[in-house]
Amino acid sequence: MNRTPRAALTATAMTVLLAALAGCTSPTDESTSTERSPAAIAETAPAVDPGPVTLTAADGAQRYLDIVCANNIAAGKLADAFTAGEAEWLNGGAPDPGAVKTAATDRVALNRIAIEQLDDTYFVWPDTVAGHLPHIRTSYMAELSTLNAIANAGSYEDAYYTTWPEMPAEQQAAAQEIRYQLGLSADTDASCVGHENGLNALAAAKADRDAALAATAE
Numbered sequence: 001m002n003r004t005p006r007a008a009l010t011a012t013a014m015t016v017l018l019a020a021l022a023g024c025t026s027p028t029d030e031s032t033s034t035e036r037s038p039a040a041i042a043e044t045a046p047a048v049d050p051g052p053v054t055l056t057a058a059d060g061a062q063r064y065l066d067i068v069c070a071n072n073i074a075a076g077k078l079a080d081a082f083t084a085g086e087a088e089w090l091n092g093g094a095p096d097p098g099a100v101k102t103a104a105t106d107r108v109a110l111n112r113i114a115i116e117q118l119d120d121t122y123f124v125w126p127d128t129v130a131g132h133l134p135h136i137r138t139s140y141m142a143e144l145s146t147l148n149a150i151a152n153a154g155s156y157e158d159a160y161y162t163t164w165p166e167m168p169a170e171q172q173a174a175a176q177e178i179r180y181q182l183g184l185s186a187d188t189d190a191s192c193v194g195h196e197n198g199l200n201a202l203a204a205a206k207a208d209r210d211a212a213l214a215a216t217a218e
Helices: 006-024 038-043 057-090 098-118 133-151 156-160 169-182 198-217
Strands: none
Touching: 057 098, 057 133, 057 156, 057 169, 057 198, 098 133, 098 156, 098 198, 133 169
């Protein structure tokens, strides 16, 4: 019987050993991979700032526009809805109040969201405007009764004759005073370009932040 030379056996053994070692150090081996799982990344993600966060004048300016612009635009739509049916009503007609009621309903929702943002103590506003912001909140709150009445009006005429609350002088001036102190244009239309959906974005960000802070506290 032929026998395999010892040298040949040794060479074969070395080949097997090297192959095994190569397999153990393969970069595709999951046990030695340097890639991190999504769970591991989440565990080391920066914690949410618990606040309060002090706003600079520039940050306050952008936040203020995000809060008020959606409501300014909605107020314009409500005025347009009234105007669209006014001529017909003045001539003895009975215009459909649907557009007016819808616009008022939208403003009710926006007023509530804006009030929630103004009440958010997570942010500290610049001293120059902090005393004026409560006037904005008060005006939104005061309008809710009127807007609800319009939203539930049985006719265009009922909606048209709904009484709006009277605003004190300092309350009427508050918006422009805030704009002046934050370096914003007095033009409420031009300055709102780009902030049309700002209020909804703020609401979504607040919901995410509150959820993250609640989870951290658990």
